Amino acid sequence: MPVGKTPSHTPHLPKMRYPTIGGQKLRVAIWEGSGRARPILFFNGIGANLELAAPLGEAFTDRDVITFDMPGIGKSPAPRWPYRAWQAARLARKVLDEYGYDEVDVLGVSWGGAMAQQFAMQYRRRVGKLMLAATSAGMVMVPGKPKALSKLAHPRRYLDPAYLMRNFEQLYGDDPDMAETHAISILPPTARGYMFQLLAMAGWTSVPFLPFLPHPTLIMMGDRDNIVPLANGHILKTLIPRSRLYVVNGGGHLFLVSRADEIIPVMQDFLDTPEEFEGAGAPAL
Structure with a gap:
């Protein structure tokens, strides 16, 4: 999902890589920052191609930002077999290994927020801080509006721009004026890639392991998210x-886009806060 872009400057373009990892070819993007701060590993929303994450690379210039198209999404070829959340987290770890990243902060939005939780549990020693946007604990969750969920379950919103723009506000709860800008950044996922992303989280929940996560965590939610x-x-x-x-x-669900001027400084401040922060005794932001 895009994080808002200011058109008044030259875009900071990523380096694109096409490794084959564990038999799966991937498209990987790395926005190289100054290296003064810990890199960010970004997990995107379901069906979302990495172009939608580009403004993150522009916002966090003091650190590298790493993301990749999940199998069958964007320009990563479709996988042969279904996969589970732990296998997707392992794939992300292998991407980090491929390019020499030992420790990262992790950001995930929506479906990617669940993946960020899985990665933080599975590879906790490689994670500094965790940021979760517009996401849940998986199967144990308060569901969204039925009309929005029915549209989310089908990739038509990625395949048919007119359908997306017609249903944008009902689906996301965001300003419909954003619809056209959002639509032009989308690459349609393959049917298999989208279905396998849905299957990866079928029956998944993070509830058993969340109390054991040691990482300082910023949770960001929109109060109009459908x-x-x-x-x-x-x-x-x-x-x-x-x-x-x-x-x-x-x-709404796309507040990283619609409220970028508000939310990016919040994330930057969180990442810059000393890690001695103990959230259990601190008030919500």
């Missing part, structure tokens, strides 16, 4: 010991 209601942020905040919750007032 897909992942705000209540899910409170669930995550209750379960993750060192966490704090930031509520985007008036924000």
Whole structure:
């Protein structure tokens, strides 16, 4: 999902790589920063190609930003077989190994927020801080509006720009004026890639391991999100010991786009805060 872009400067373009990892060819993007701060590993939303994450690379110029198209998404070829969340996390770890990243901060949005939780549990020693946007604990969640969820389950929003623009506000809860800008950045996923992303999280929940996550965690939720209601942020905040919750007032599911001027400084401030922060005893932001 895009994070908002200011057109008044030259874009900071990523280096594109096409490694074959574990038999799966991937398209990887790395926005190289100054190297003064820990890199960010970014997990995108379901069906979302890495172009939608480009403004993150422009915003966080003091650190590298690494992301990749999941198999069958964007320009990564479709996988042969279904996969589970732990296998997707392992794939991300192998991407980091491929390019020499030992420790990262992790950011995930929506489906990618669940993947960020899985990665933080599975490779906790390689994660510094965790940022979760518009996401939930998986199967144990407060569901979104049925009309929005029915549209989310089908990739038509990526395949038919007119359909996306017609249903944008009902689906995401965001300003419909954003629809056209969002649509032009989309590359349609393959049917198999989209289905396998859905299957990867079937029956998955992070509830058993969230109380054991040691990482300082920033949870960001929009109070107008039709897909992942705000209540899910409170669930995550209750379960993750060192966490704090930031509520985007008036924000829908795409608040990283619609409220970029507000939310990017919040993330930067969180990342710059000393890691001694103990969220359990601190007030929500």
